[in-house]
Amino acid sequence: AQSVTQLDSQVPVFEEAPVELRCNYSSSVSVYLFWYVQYPNQGLQLLLKYLSGSTLVKGINGFEAEFNKSQTSFHLRKPSVHISDTAEYFCAVKNNNAGNMLTFGGGTRLMVKP
Amino acid sequence: DAGVTQSPTHLIKTRGQQVTLRCSPKSGHDTVSWYQQALGQGPQFIFQYYEEEERQRGNFPDRFSGHQFPNYSSELNVNALLLGDSALYLCASSLEATHGYTFGSGTRLTVV
Numbered sequence: 001a002q003s004v005t006q007l008d009s010q011v012p013v014f015e016e017a018p019v020e021l022r023c024n025y026s027s028s029v030s031v032y033l034f035w036y037v038q039y040p041n042q043g044l045q046l047l048l049k050y051l052s053g054s055t056l057v058k059g060i061n062g063f064e065a066e067f068n069k070s071q072t073s074f075h076l077r078k079p080s081v082h083i084s085d086t087a088e089y090f091c092a093v094k095n096n097n098a099g100n101m102l103t104f105g106g107g108t109r110l111m112v113k114p
Numbered sequence: 115d116a117g118v119t120q121s122p123t124h125l126i127k128t129r130g131q132q133v134t135l136r137c138s139p140k141s142g143h144d145t146v147s148w149y150q151q152a153l154g155q156g157p158q159f160i161f162q163y164y165e166e167e168e169r170q171r172g173n174f175p176d177r178f179s180g181h182q183f184p185n186y187s188s189e190l191n192v193n194a195l196l197l198g199d200s201a202l203y204l205c206a207s208s209l210e211a212t213h214g215y216t217f218g219s220g221t222r223l224t225v226v
């Protein structure tokens with residue numbers, strides 16, 4: 001079985017500061033990894049995904065994530081956040097043994113303060 | 115290009131009733147998945163439809179059923195509603211054998 005743990009339920013940060021949202025997964029086989037953002041009263045928007053190749057993945061809105069197989073992690077980072085980045089962020093994993101389903105973590109609420 | 119469209123956006127039902135939620139996938143997508151997102155939690159996989167068949171199912175009771183039509187649109191049906199079924203129901207479409215999932219804005223179901 002696969003599972004995802006997002007270690008921080010809330011992350012407060014000041015505007016223009018850097019941020020890292022942590023994600024760890026468990027899977028016995030190769031995985032595909034995703035980060036989604038959810039703004040209030042909206043669906044999920046894909047920020048970035050890791051399928052294969054370079055372990056550093058760049059996404060939209062200045063976000064990037066690094067796949068670390070040995071630590072089974074896929075942490076999301078942004079060097080300088082904006083007020084508009086305030087939202088819920090979800091890490092998700094998919095592996096071929098689990099079919100086509102995405103397994104999501106519990107989410108991290110990023111709160112950017114002026 | 116329209117993305118994933120879900121209807122209705124909000125719905126209030128009484129315990130024991132039945133509900134049908136609808137989803138139109140993104141143009142060019144042939145696979146539809148449904149997720150339940152309870153308040154303050156991550157989405158949970160309900161099931162996926164491809165070629166009008168349920169291909170994979172998550173850990174949900176058979177009160178939850180679905181359908182996919184020849185135009186790839188899909189319905190989610192929930193019978194004998196419980197208070198615990200209150201949630202945001204998300205539809206995601208994709209193209210078979212790819213890893214690009216596009217989510218709709220969801221249907222907020224409240225069971226009273």
